[in-house]
Structures are given as C-alpha cells and as structure tokens.
Amino acid sequence: MLELTKYSSIGEALRDALETWPLEVCLMESDRGEEKQRLTYSDFKSRALPLAKSLQESGFAAGARASIIMTNQSKWLISAYAIFYCGGTLVPLDYKLKPDEQWTLLKHSNASVLITEYPIWRQLSVAPGRAAAENVKLVLVTEAPPNADLGGAERWESAQGTGHPVFTPRTRTDLACIVYSSGTGGTPKGCMMTHENYLAQCIALTAWYPFWPGVKYLSILPTNHAIDFMVGFFGPFTCGAAVVHLRTLRPEFVREAFAKYQITYVSLVPLVLKNLQKGLQARFDALSRSRRRAFEALRRINMALTKDRPRLALSRRLLNEVHQALGGKLEAIIVGGAFTEPQTLQFFYDLGIPVANGYGLTEAGTAVTVNDLKPFRADTVGKPLPGMEVRIVNPDAEGIGQVAVRSKTVMAGYLNEPDLTAETIVDGWLMTGDMGRFEAAGHLQLFGRKKNMIVTEEGKNVYAEDVEQAFEGLPVKEYCVFAANYLWPSRSMVGEQLVLVVHLEPGQTFTDALKHEIAARNNRLINYKRVHGILVYPEDFPLTASLKIIRVALAERLGKLERAQAILPL
Amino acid sequence: MRTLEQTTQEILELATKHFKAAPGSLKPEDDFYKKLGIDSLQALDMLSRLENHFHIELPDYEVQGVSDFRTLAERVQARL
Secondary structure, three states: OOOHHHOOOHHHHHHHHHHHOOOOEEEEEEEOOEEEEEEEHHHHHHHHHHHHHHHHHOOOOOOOEEEEEOOOOHHHHHHHHHHHHOOOEEEEOOOOOOHHHHHHHHHHHOOOEEEEEHHHHHHHOOOHHHHHOOOOOEEEEEOOOOOOOOOOOEEHHHOOOOOOOOOOOOOOOOEEEEEEOOOOOOOOOEEEEEHHHHHHHHHHHHHHOOOOOOOEEEEOOOOOOHHHHHHHHHHHHOOOOEEEEEOOOOHHHHHHHHHHHOOOEEEEOHHHHHHHHHHHHHHHHOOOHHHHHHHHHHHHHHHHHOOOOOOHHHHHHHOHHHHHHOOOOOOEEEEOOOOOOHHHHHHHHHOOOOEEEEEEEHHHOEEEEEOOOOOOOOOOOOEEOOOOEEEEEOOOOOOOEEEEEEOOOOOOEEOOOHHHHHHHEEOOEEEEEEEEEEOOOOOEEEEEEOOOEEEOOOOOEEEHHHHHHHHOOOOOOEEEEEEHHHHOOOOOOOOOOEEEEEEOOOOOOOOHHHHHHHHHHHHHOOHHHOOOEEEEOOOOOOEOOOOOEOHHHHHHHHOOOOHHHHEEEO | OOOHHHHHHHHHHHHHHHOOOOOOOOOOOOEHHHHHOOOHHHHHHHHHHHHHHHOOOOOHHHHOOOOEHHHHHHHHHOOO
16 A cells, blocks of 8 residues: 655645556446456556546646546546546535536536536536536536537547646645535535545545455445545555446446455445345345254354454355355445444444444544444444544443544545534534544434434435425425434434425415425425324414524524424325 | 336335335335335435346436326336
C-alpha cells in the first residue's frame, strides 16, 4: 500500500499508484456475464491523461468543479482521476435521481463540466431544469451511438488532448469532492469533503480491512456513494488492487460474478444482503433430510471454531459448497448505507463469511465505527476506527445519547449553508443526529434517530422536508411531513416511516376525495420517498414571523398524541 | 408483432403468476412496487424474466424510474 501520510491530495496518491503497479489489473468490466474490458494501471493512465489534457485545453483548472453522473463503470473512475489530475473538485451525483433533481444539484454545486453516459444524457438534455444550470459549460457524453443528436454535448471518447497534461497540486485542506447526502426538495446538503478527509479515511479503513495486489473488489453500490468511492476506487487503487464493474446489475449476474471473478470484498446495502440470505436459506431448505443434517452439523462446528475470531481457511474447507458459490475467496462482505438486522449478520458469520458492518455517514467521511471481528458481534455496529473520536452527548440513565464524532475525516461543512454547518459541527464535533451508547467492550450500539429523516434498507437517506414538495397546492390550510420516529422516539433503526400532517381550513372536513388526492400525489413519488400515513391535526401550526413552520415546536406537540390512534394509514 | 396492448397484457399475466397476485387484480396503470409489495431487487428480477419471455435485452437504464406496468410495457415494446 502507498504510504498515504506523505501525500497531500487524492490526485497525487493516485498518480503514484499508477506508476507503482503499471502491470497489475485495476479494472474489469463485465456485461451480462461477458467480460468486455480489462485495464491495467498503465492502461488506466493512458486513457485518463488525454482526457485531463482535453479538460485543461477547455480551461478547466485548479478549484473548478466537474460532475460525474454515471453508472458504475471504468469511465467513471478514469474521468474522476482526470478531474483530480487537473486540480478540480469532483461532484459525484446519483444517476438514479430524476433529471430535474440532477440539474438542481448541478446548479447548486456550480459545476462547469458534466461527464455523463448517453442514456442518462438523453433524458437530462431535454429536462426543463437544464435552462437554469447555466454554470455547466461543457458536457462530455460516453458511449453515444454514431449518429446520435448530442444536444450540445461532446463525445467523451473524442475528448483527447495532445501532449502531456500538467499535474496540478492541491493541499490537504482543498476541496476534493462535494457529495450530496440527500435529495433536493429541501436544502441540498452538499458535503464539502477535503483531500485530508479521504486520505485519513483510507488509512483508517485499510488498517482493519486491507487491500493488496490481487484483491478483487466487486463494485455494486453506486460510485457516487461515499462507501463505493472509498472501497471501490480510492482504497483499492492506493493498494494496487482491482475493481470489478457489472454493467447490468441483475441478481443473477451479480451471483455469477462472485464465482467467476473470485471476489475478495464486496459492499452491499442491507436489502441486498438480506436477499442473498434468503437465496442461500432457500437452497439449504431444499436439501434432503440427511444432507441437511450433515450441513447443520458442519455449521455448528464452524460456529464453535469461529467464536473468538474468523478462521476463513477452515470455514472454507468445512462449508466448501457455500463458499464456492461465492467464489471461494471472499474475505468479508462490507455492509453499509443503512442499519442491518443482527440476525442477518449472524447468519453469514455462522457460515464463516464475516460481514464488516459498521456505522457511518457522508458527513464523517463514510465509516466511523466498524466491526473488527475480534470477536464478531452482531448486536453492535463495531468500534471506532483508528483516528476516530466518538462520544455520546448528554447520555440518559441508560447511557444513550447523541453520537458525536471528531476526526480528520469529518467534512469541512455543507456547501453554501453556514448556518446548517454551524448546527451540525459544534466545537469540532460532528453531531450525527443518531442516538447510541457504548457497551462494556467499547462497541457502539445504535438506538434510533434524533433527526427528521429516515434511512431505507436500500441505504437511501430521505429527509422529511424533501418529500413535502410533492404535496404543494394540496387543498388544506397547511401541511408538513415528519419521520414518525422523530415525533415518537423509538429505539429502532428499521421500519422507519414518514407521516403527512395536515391542518384543514376552518369548516373543512377530511373527505375521501382529499384522501384520494393525497394518495395520488404520494404515488407519484419514487417508492422509497412515500409517506405511510396521514395525521389530521386540528390546530394551527406554530409559525415564525416570516410564516415558516417551526418544525421543532410542531413536532413536540404532535409527539404528545398517541401514535397508533393519530395516524390514518395510506 | 405484438401490439402495445398485447405486450401489456402479457406483462400483467407474467407478474400475476410470478408474484402470485390474484388473477385479474393487476391493471396497466398500477404501480408495481406498491401493488405487488416488491422491492427494487425483485423488480430487477422481474426484468430478467421479461427479457427471457420476450427474447429481448432491456438495459438497466431503460427502466430507471419506471414504476408502472404501462410504462414498462412501452419500454419493452420499443425493443421488440
């Protein structure tokens, strides 16, 4: 692994990585089970530098911002490196957002360059939101068909400058990325991440979960997500490891990829991990009685032998068939983005497949705590990584309070939101809004959230405010959206729901027609953003002088209602 | 060549069978996430089944943001 303490930027570290392992494979790309591309670090460099030169020729220079909206593929990483090489700030955006949401964030980030894929651009280029994002001057589009109308964009493949680009150094405190941690309805939360944030996070994570040349990481989580950016790009590259991309993310191709590439690490959201569990369980259930008994005996032996620590070689021999189905080389499954149920973690550990579950947030530079497997614990989110200071603010009698984090990985703040930043980072401590406590062995346990948001099993952060615009113009006096757990604190990290609170006009009654209208608007929202129930509130909402709803005060009043009786299910 | 109506009907029948919905309970305008109570993984799995049935390839990006049977049928129809 590169000695990351001596570098001052992502670009500088990556530049050395490409020189250190020129002949190692860094990227493999497969589509529908067929390998389409394999690049060495040297190939990667020869593809990225002409792009960097072309960007420089277009005037892209130190501190300028460039956005990438792409699915997981080699050109994502090549483009990102070219941007860092020029000293630029990367704005990775979620390719799953709607075109107008993407334009809103493009405008908010003030990116001057956009790099995207043709199918995404086809929708983006005609979206109304484009008109307002005048800051985007250059659009590069990958994989466009020969005669396609590019709507003012240029071909990524033709962006080839001649001659050597000039490497632009950055300091550790310069902005490396602006990462959006949520949707766009309310305040776009653009986390300003410095080069220091990434270098420190990479050192911390690889201390417990190292990469080395020969490691194959399967990249499934979107690369715009902080986890995949770290363990599916920066981490493996600074260690000479390889990343596998699948262009079609279907369960059957993912399963096949494990065996075909003998994957070493993969990151999954809890939903996918649970799906994998279901699939394996169904196979165990289908075994004949005698084979099932033999399998259970082996599983029990494995459980006894791995009680104190994982013994991968032993587990692979004992439960060979299960491990072979996953390629036989899996070191650990990294699970993140949302809370994972302990029984799912235990299921895999009992099979000799360690799951590195942890706790993190974009604002803290991905992971804060991770399971160190010494021993494995399914009931916690692990211990603070090296270099992370974690404390519990205002603990109650049971030791539960808000989790606060101080480390070199904590973001510089939210872009253009000094007030929100000041509320979130207090005296150098990042207030996470999550409730937790440390147990005797120093592991962190989580107990719900203090903030008005939910996290879905797919790892989507949904802020209640972001959902409100779907109900704009609803024929009621006023309305507001809350996370149910925010109104009625519950010590649970799963099954979180949103509630729409409406206050009717004087004399208005809650009719079926109104309920239908709410349901229809709700259905237009993407599935994970939908509200689960309606609360008809009989009193005026508390308002500020400028007629904005005082959420905290309203939440306090609503919290006094009986949850089950107050909510009308949708 | 199928008409859009026929394609839609076949998709509804496939979904009814695969997700064990009550016969005749699915409508073209239904949101399949909600109506079938499925998650995004199961939706991807459904895509693979549609590909096999219609002998087409449906890239992931074609169905990005699609959540009702009618739009899904349009995307399938465009590839037939």
